[in-house]
Amino acid sequence: MFSIDFRQIGIVAGKEFWDRIRNRWVLAVAVVFTVFALVIAYFGAAQQGTVGFHSIDVTIASLVSLVIYLIPLIALILGFDAIVGERERGSLDLLLTLPITRKELILGKYAGLAGALAFSTIAGFGAVGVILSPQLDLNALFHYAGFMASAILLGFAFLSLAVMLSVFAGDRTRASGMAIGTWFFFVLVFDLLILGALVVTAGDYGGAVFPYLLLLNPADVFRVLNVFSLDEVRTLYGLATVFPEALSHPATLGGVMLAWIAGPLMVAIWRFER
Amino acid sequence: MASTIVEARGVTKDFGSIQAVKGVDLSIAAGELFGLIGHNGAGKSTLFKMMLGLIPVTRGEIRLDGESVTGPRFRDTRRKIGYLPENVVLYDNLTGIETLYFFADLKAVPRGQCAALLEKVGLGHAAGRRVREYSKGMRQRLGFAQALLGTPRLLFLDEPTTGLDPGAIRDFYRILRELRDEGVTMVLTSHILAEIQERVDRLAIMEGGTIRATGTVQSLREAMNLPLTLEIAGGAGLREQVARVLEGIAIDGIDDSGHSLHIRLPREAKMPALARLATLGETLRDLHVREPSLEDVFFGYRT
DSSP: OOOOOOOHHHHHHHHHHHHHHTTTTHHHHHHHHHHHHHHHHHHHTGGGGGSSOOHHHHHHHHHHHHHHHHHHHHHHHHHHTTTTHHHTHHHHHHHHSSSSOOHHHHHHHHHHHHHHHHHHHHHHHHHHHHHHHGOOOHHHHHHHHHHHHHHHHHHHHHHHHHHHHHHOOOOOOHHHHHHHHHHIIIIHHHHHHHHHHHTTTTTSSSSGGGHHHHOOOOOHHHHHHTTTTTTHHHHHHHGGGGSSSSGGHHHHHHHOOOOOOOOHHHHHHHHTTT | OOOOOOOOOEEEEEEETTEEEOOOEEEEEETTTEEEEOOOSSHHHHHHHTTTTTTTTSEEEEEETTTETSSTTTTHHHHTEEEOOTTTOOOSSSBHHHHHHHHHHHTTTTTTTTHHHHHHTGGGTTTTTTTTGGGGGHHHHHHHHHHHOOSSSEEEEETTTTTOHHHHHHHHHHHHHHHHHHTTTTEEEEEEEETTTTTTTEEEEEEETTTEEEEHHHHHHHHHHHOOEEEEEEEEEEEHHHHHTTTTTTTOEEEESOEEEEEEEEEGGGGHHHHHHHTTTTGGEEEEEEOEEEOHHHHHHOO
């Protein structure tokens, strides 16, 4: 087995990262995040007949609903052609004749794209944090930082899935189809399936299992992570009572998220080395 | 005798039930300019990819510079190899010099080499332009410059002159000759047989996954024993006089193109025929001996 040369990973990562800076991908995504977050912060309560910033907890709750759609989509678009794009271009063969292993190539691609995604997330939501900061106490800032960190982890998890798809897909078209399918499944279909199963069984059978099923979806892990770390939001959702104490611990959920990041990436490496 | 730098022994590649390469043996000496020719689907790209360690061999073994391409130390061997894939599309959003910087970094070659290499392939003026603005020929030159990074000892060039105009093709082979003088071994594939026939030291003809013949163009011609053509021009009544002096020599035929005669004859009849033709004196204005082209040799081996 070859050892890992971090210098090679760094070179590939650096190229991917600067590509996204130069073609203004990072800027565009950051602006989208900033605009959406500001609109939500100031007009999120418009349905209740008021406008203006209210509380960080309610703002975060609204942002969670937005981010859960947006970040998986952005991460999948970012990563779906990481490997298959090089293969289709013919440059993959060239890269693989250089003194770089397949593992280093995937890790480098992932690290560079993850860096670009994290940078946009921090810049986009960070700008909003700065704008809101006069109205936030230390505790609220802490919650907001936690939200940003979890949003980055959510992006990393879906980016990991995207890179895995890009290894398995035969061509870019198929890869993009698989990416869209992945988004539909985790963001739209998965919760409906769980809800449907809950209704069909009328909650009589295996009700205790359902909260654990949410861990099978990184988007749900993200939701739970944010909802159950905020007192006001927990009350708002009124769900706290049905959720097992062991799973509402941020460290546990963070660990599950890390598994969602490492898992698909490891599968991608395994497959790519075959 | 020069040392062997590329050695293939009984190399076979199966793709499911299809055998793309069937027990190929090949050895290429250090410092050789070696051509691999064959039509599409002959197995030369598959063989190329196995030689580069890109796809595993099903059976057999390939060694580059004594190191097995599947062995653990091949990573170091890669530093001595330059590769130009067929129809490579480099990164559109990078400039020419940035493209070379990226590959130089991965090969752990000082970036200082890059500008000189761009000059060498005739892209010095376009170093700062984005690759998306490059013509097909310019992209091919950039790919070639990339292959030359780190002064490789072994170059693999897959259809390297695709998209180049005749002037650029001449420049390209001039660089190859310079490299050979420096002791670099080069393996190139081509389907333009006329282009490589006078430019490679040795070549292998691939067909149906096997190597049909290996040798210099001349040795392959001789082994095939293809007829030569004597092309002669002269005054009135040339055809009759030629027919008279060549009487008794086994020739394959005479064609009259209007202003010259083309006499097709077996290789062993060449010297006797030339001696007889010399007796024609002033009647004969001009004479060329045409060797069969590589194309003739190639199709000779195919049939």
